[in-house]
Amino acid sequence: MKYKLISAATLLLLLCFAFAVSSLGEELLKRSIQHDEESAVMPGVYIETENSSLPVITTTFQSDGLMQQNSSSVNAVISVRENGEEVLCHTAQVSYRGHSSMEFDKKQYKIxxxxxxxxxxxTVPFLGMEKFDEWALNGSYLDRSLMRNYLCYNIAGQFIPYTPDARYCEVYLNGEYQGLYLAVETVARSSGRVDISAYKNGNNALSYIVCADWNDEGKSAVENIAKSAMIYPEQSSLYVVYPGKEKLTDTYKSAIANNISEFEKALYSQGFADLSNGYRKYIDVDSFVDYFILNEFFQNADAGDYSTYFYKDAKGKLCAGPVWDFNSALGCDVDTDLPYNSFVMTNKPYFKMLMKDSAFVEKVIARYKQLRKTVFSEEYLLDFISDTEAFLGEAIMRNNSLWGSRMYGEEIQKEIKLIPSSRNPDNYDDAVRALCDFIKRRGEFLDEYIDTLRQYSHESAVKKYNR
Structure with a gap:
């Protein structure tokens, strides 16, 4: 009998693959999903502002020429009613929120x-979610199916820690119906949100949350290497979310920048894949794998560039997440008709380099195939959409009686008009059908081509100092 010797390179690849598969999590996280709850009803959120005043939007131009819109806050009383019974009444401040959504006729709110x-x-429990003080009310105006954020958050929440909870409600402002909204937990440090160690002045152990997002001179930008090296898009920067401005010292901010830059130097170096001193030394690899898969499956074109969060506990490594904002996902990007049969995450900051490591790629492939049997299965996703639509029921008609003329057909508001115009649904049923069709085609494409991700870690693609 003749024996063939396995090359050192092949042996290393096999060991990396075995390690990748063995370290993947098997069990899904528990998550309370609104439409699955036995006593689920559609709550009404009533906002009564002081003297019936409304937030004011101010427009300025930053030094980079970008237009920046901000909203004032107004005092309000917010009450929640379920089946006609008031279950909450509390004082609050209300403002408009969002970036491009500031231009929408149907405003988004921060409460x-x-x-x-x-x-x-x-200490306020809002719509059955964990107690906290701040929530976003997302109008689902760009997404004509009204389900993208709800779907994506609830799928992500079954395998990605600290995914924001999200609950539907119908909003009334000063007695006037505003439509169907999705109340979403904002990203913040808390035992019920991102459960990392609290900041303590003078403590050298770093605990923080940062976010890559649109340039905003009013936020605390991090001077990290990736920004100066133009790895991030020109219109995007990394900002400190936690600690907040009132607690963030220059010293602590510099320490955060240094910590992130150390990771970036390791990742964008010749020895980036070194098991001891490469990128693994600084990040929770599995969190980056799951972040990649979630946003790749849902084809979230903004992920990696904008609305992209990272967090680090005092005793832990940098983690990718929580996930945020899927208005433009699943074929709903305004300016670009992204084909369902293309990858979107392989060229994003950090992930472009991570995909050059065969061990990382093998983790992605194995994890995708694992999740495709559960929360990413076509049957599960389509049933989820069908059940959600049934739960929304007449709220869909009430919302569309107010906003439908500006969401569907020829009179659609220009800020949400998809290009080319043939992508815009004529009605709600068309929007849901397009969402389901995209999910089917997306899953079929990834099933057939997920293994081709290995091309990104092939020797020909991994070149010295290649970004």
Whole structure:
């Protein structure tokens, strides 16, 4: 009998693959999903502002020429009613929120509950979610199916820690119906949100949350290497989310920048894949794998560039997440008709280099195939959409009686009009059908081509100092 010797390179690849598969999590996370709850009803959220005043939007131009819109806050009382019964009544501050969505006719809101002294009150249970003070009310105006964010958050929440909870509600402002909204937990440090160690002045152990997002001179930007090296898009920067401005010192901010830059130097170096001193030394690899898969499957074109969060506990490594904002996912990007049969995450900051490591690629492939049998299965996703639509029921008609003329057909608001115009649905049923069709085609494409991700870690693609 003749024996063939396995080359060292082949042996290393096999060992990396075995390690990748063995370290993947098997069990899904528990998550309370609104439409699955036995006593689920559609709540009404009633916002009564002081003297019926509304937030004011101010427009400025930054030094980079980008237009920046900000909203003032107004005092309000927010009440929640379920089956005609008031279950919450609390003081709050209300403002408009969003970036491009500031231009939408159907505004998005940020609500911040306050106590009798006007300071934030983190003890408020809102729509069955964990107690806190701040939530976003997403109008699902760009997404004509009204389901993308709800679907994506609830799928992500079954395998990605600290995914924001999300609940539907119908909103009334000063007695006037505003439509169907999705109340979403904002990203913040809390035992019920991103459960990392609290900041302590003078403590050298770093605990923080950062976000890559649109340039905003009013936020605390991190001077990291990736920004100066133009690895991020010109219109995007990394900002400190936690600690907040009131606690963030220059020293701590510099320490955060240094910590992130150390990871970036390791990742964008010749020895980036070294098991001891490469990128693994600084990040929770599995969190980056799951972040990649979630946003790749849902083809979230903004992920990696904008609305992209990272967090680090004092005793842990840098993690990717929580996930945020899927308005433009699943074929709903305004400016670009992204084909369902293309990859979107392989050229993103950090992930472009991670995909050059065969061990990381093998993890992605194995994890995708694992999740495709559960939360990413076509049957599960389509049933989820069908059940959600049934739960929304007449709320869809009430919402569309107010906004439908500006969401569907020829009179659609220009800010949400998809290009080319043939992509815009004529009605709600068309929007849901397009969502389901995209999911089917996306899954079929990834099933057939997920293994081709190995091309990114092939020797020909991994060149010295290649970004």
């Amino acid at each position: 911040c509950f306050t106590d009798e002294n006007g300071t934030e009150d983190k």
